[in-house]
Amino acid sequence: TDTRWPETRMDRQRRLACIAALAAALYCLPAAAQQTERQCAVCGSFYTENPQQLRTLCAEFLKNAAQAKRPDGTLIALLAPHAGYYYSGQTAAYSFAAAQDNYDTVVILGAGHTTRLNKAALNSAVYKTPIGNVPTDDAVMSALLRRSDLFELNSSAHTAEHSIEVQLPLLLSRLKSPFKLVPVLLNASGGVNSVAVGKAIAAAVKGRKALLVISSDLSHYPAADTARASDLTILEAAKTLKPDYLALTAKELEAKKEKNLEVAACGIEALEAGIAAAVELGANQAELLKYSNSSDIPAVPPDKVVGYAAMAFLQTTKPEKKPFSLSAPVQRQLLQAARQSIAEALEGKKLFPSKLSPLPELNLPAAVFVTLTDNGKLRGCIGTTEPLGSLQDSVRYYARLAAFSDSRFEPLKEPELPRIKLEISILSTPEPVSSAAAVIPGKHGVIVERGWRKGLFLPQVWEQLPAKESFLGELCEQKAGLDRNCWKAADSKLYIFTDYAFSD
Numbered sequence: 001t002d003t004r005w006p007e008t009r010m011d012r013q014r015r016l017a018c019i020a021a022l023a024a025a026l027y028c029l030p031a032a033a034q035q036t037e038r039q040c041a042v043c044g045s046f047y048t049e050n051p052q053q054l055r056t057l058c059a060e061f062l063k064n065a066a067q068a069k070r071p072d073g074t075l076i077a078l079l080a081p082h083a084g085y086y087y088s089g090q091t092a093a094y095s096f097a098a099a100q101d102n103y104d105t106v107v108i109l110g111a112g113h114t115t116r117l118n119k120a121a122l123n124s125a126v127y128k129t130p131i132g133n134v135p136t137d138d139a140v141m142s143a144l145l146r147r148s149d150l151f152e153l154n155s156s157a158h159t160a161e162h163s164i165e166v167q168l169p170l171l172l173s174r175l176k177s178p179f180k181l182v183p184v185l186l187n188a189s190g191g192v193n194s195v196a197v198g199k200a201i202a203a204a205v206k207g208r209k210a211l212l213v214i215s216s217d218l219s220h221y222p223a224a225d226t227a228r229a230s231d232l233t234i235l236e237a238a239k240t241l242k243p244d245y246l247a248l249t250a251k252e253l254e255a256k257k258e259k260n261l262e263v264a265a266c267g268i269e270a271l272e273a274g275i276a277a278a279v280e281l282g283a284n285q286a287e288l289l290k291y292s293n294s295s296d297i298p299a300v301p302p303d304k305v306v307g308y309a310a311m312a313f314l315q316t317t318k319p320e321k322k323p324f325s326l327s328a329p330v331q332r333q334l335l336q337a338a339r340q341s342i343a344e345a346l347e348g349k350k351l352f353p354s355k356l357s358p359l360p361e362l363n364l365p366a367a368v369f370v371t372l373t374d375n376g377k378l379r380g381c382i383g384t385t386e387p388l389g390s391l392q393d394s395v396r397y398y399a400r401l402a403a404f405s406d407s408r409f410e411p412l413k414e415p416e417l418p419r420i421k422l423e424i425s426i427l428s429t430p431e432p433v434s435s436a437a438a439v440i441p442g443k444h445g446v447i448v449e450r451g452w453r454k455g456l457f458l459p460q461v462w463e464q465l466p467a468k469e470s471f472l473g474e475l476c477e478q479k480a481g482l483d484r485n486c487w488k489a490a491d492s493k494l495y496i497f498t499d500y501a502f503s504d
Contacts, residue, residue: 037133038125038155042162046084047169051130057085058131058173061093070098071287073316077212077278079238079271080170081308082110082163087294088217089170094290094310095213096170102177103211105137107201109184109274110163110215111267118190120144120197120273121154123183127165132172137180143204144182150197157185163215163267171213186269194269195243198276206281214274216267218307222260224295229356231291231307233363234264238311239286241279243272245387248365252390256356260304275313282315324426324500330359331424335504337392338370338399338422345400346414354392366391367427369458369499370398372412372420379420380406385430385447385456385497395424423503425458430495436487439496441468447495448472448480448487455479459499 043049048057078095081088112121122141127134144151158164164183171179184201186194201212218231230253237249250264265271275283289310295302326334341351357363368391369383380402389397399422403412412420430447433439439446445459457465457475465471476486486492 036125036155038123038127038158040128040130040165041160042165043130046162046166047089048085049130054130054169055173057089058093058170061085061090061170062097062174064090065093065097065290068094068097068289071289071312071314073285073314074282075099075211075312076281076283076315077214077274077313079214079216079274079309079311079313080167081217081310082166082215082267083217083294083306083308085166087297087300087306088292088308091290091292091308091310092167092170095312096174098289098310098312099174099211102175103179103209105140105182105205105208105210106171106179106213107140107182107184107205107210107277108164108167108213108215109186109201109267109270109277110161111270112157112161112185112187113163113266114160115154115157115185116189117154117157117185117187117192119152119154119192120150121157121185122151123155123158124153125155125158127168127181127183129165129168129172131169134168134172134179134181137182140180140182140204140208144200147200150192150200151184154185158183161185163270167213167215184270184273186267186273188269194272195276198243198273198278199280201273202277202280212274212277212281212313214267214270216265216270218265218309219293220262220266220306221304222258224293224302224305225358226258226261226356227293227295227305227307229358229360229363230258230261230264231293231309233360235288235291235309235311236360236364238271238275239288241275241283241286241313243276245365246275247272248387249363252365252393253356253363256353258356278313283313285314285316285319287312287314324428326361326500326502330361331502332504334362334392334395334424335422335502338395338424339417339504341396341399342403342412342417345404346412346417351396351400354390354396357392362392363390365389366394367429368394368398369425369427370395370402371423371425371458371460372402373423374416374420379416380409380412381458382406383425383427385427391426421503423460423501425460425499425501428498430497433494433496436468436472436494439468439472439494441466441471443498444496445499446472446475447497448475448482449493449495450480450482450486450489450491453480453482455481458501460501
C-alpha cells in the first residue's frame, strides 16, 4: 500500500484478496520449488559423516543380511530399529535387505522423541545425508494434510529427530533408483488416533509403488534377560496384525514395573499406525527377520539394554496360521498358578501382578475362563471374553473369582480345595453370526446378547447339552435370564468362539 494516499475499503479488500491468492499459489507450488533443506542432525554421532566410510559400512551391513532367507510374499512394510549404527545398524539391515530394489515413495513412521505432538507431524524439506539427499513426496503429503484432524506440517519436530534420519543411509544404499520420502512422526502426547493415521496413509499411497518403514526400538533400559522377554512378547503381539492388541500388550508389559523397563517400545504409536496401514494395503502375515539387543555388541554390559528387531509385514497367498497351543509344562505351570492363587486367597493374601515370564505366551493378553468342578459337578466358572490382562495374571485372577465370587455357589472353603478340579479355557475372539445355523455343536462356545442382558456357554457345555436347541435354550434362560427362545429373536445377537482348554 502506498502510504501517501489513504487506503479505501475497496483497496483493502483487493489487497487482502491478493494476499490470499498468493498464499494459495505458494501452497500449491511443486515440492522442488518450496522445499527447504533439512540438515542431518545425528551424522557424526549415530553414524559416520564420512561419505566413503558410511557407504562401506552400509554395504557391509546389507551384505551380511543378504545371506538370510528372504520372506515369501509381497513386502508391504518393515520394522527397523533407529539407534546408532554401532548398536542396531546390522539388525536394521535385515529389514532393508528384504526390500525390493526400487520404490517411488517410502513412508517412514518414526517416534517423535524431541517434541510434544498433537498430531502426526510431517516435514516438507529435502533430507540431507552424507551420501545423498532425499526429497519429500509433495503429492502424498498434500493428500495427508487434507486430513487436518490427523496431520500437520511441523518442521521443528523433525529438526533434531533421529528416528527417520537414521533409516535414510541404509535406504539409499539398498535402493537402486531415487525415491521420495514421506516423513511422519508420532508420539503419545497429543492422543491422535494412530490407527486412523495408518489408514489415512494407506489411502494416500494406494496404487503407488510404496514401501512403509516403521522406525522403532523396543524395550528401554532393563537387563538383557528382561529385555528379551518383553521384546519377544511385543513382537508376538505385532504378528497378530491388531494395533489395539499391540497397544494393550505394551501397556501390560509396562505395568509389570520390571526394573528399568521404562517403555516396551519407544515407537509404539508408529508401530500401531504402520500395522494399520499395512493391513489396509493387504498385509496378512508378519515375519521376524532378526532380533537383538544392545548387549549383543561386544563390551556393552547386559544390565541396561535397548531391544531391536527387524520384521517384515507381507501379503501372502497362504498366510501361515498356527493353531494356538501350549506345551504340557506350560499348562502345568498355569494350573499350578491358579491353584496357588486360590490357596493364597484362603490364607488372606492379596493378589499382585506376576513377574514377567521368559515365555512370551504367558505375557500376552488373553481372554480366559477358569472352571472349578467337584466330583464332576460345577463348583464355579468365571472369566472374560476380551483380553484384559496377561495370560498368567488372568488365570490367577479368574481362578479366585471362580472360587469365591460365582453367585451361583457359596465361596469355596479350605477343605474343598484338594478335591477341586481346575480347567482353564483360553478363548478366541468372538465372531458375530447371523443365525444359530452357524453354530457347530461340540465346537463353538456361544454368547447371546439382547438389550443389556448377556449369557455365555463354553464349548464344554455341549457334553451336558448335546442338542442345539437345548444348548441355546439353557443359554438364554439360565445364563442370560431371558426367555428360552431368545436365540430365535430378531433383536438378539449371537456370537461364536472356540477355546483351547486343559485341566489337571
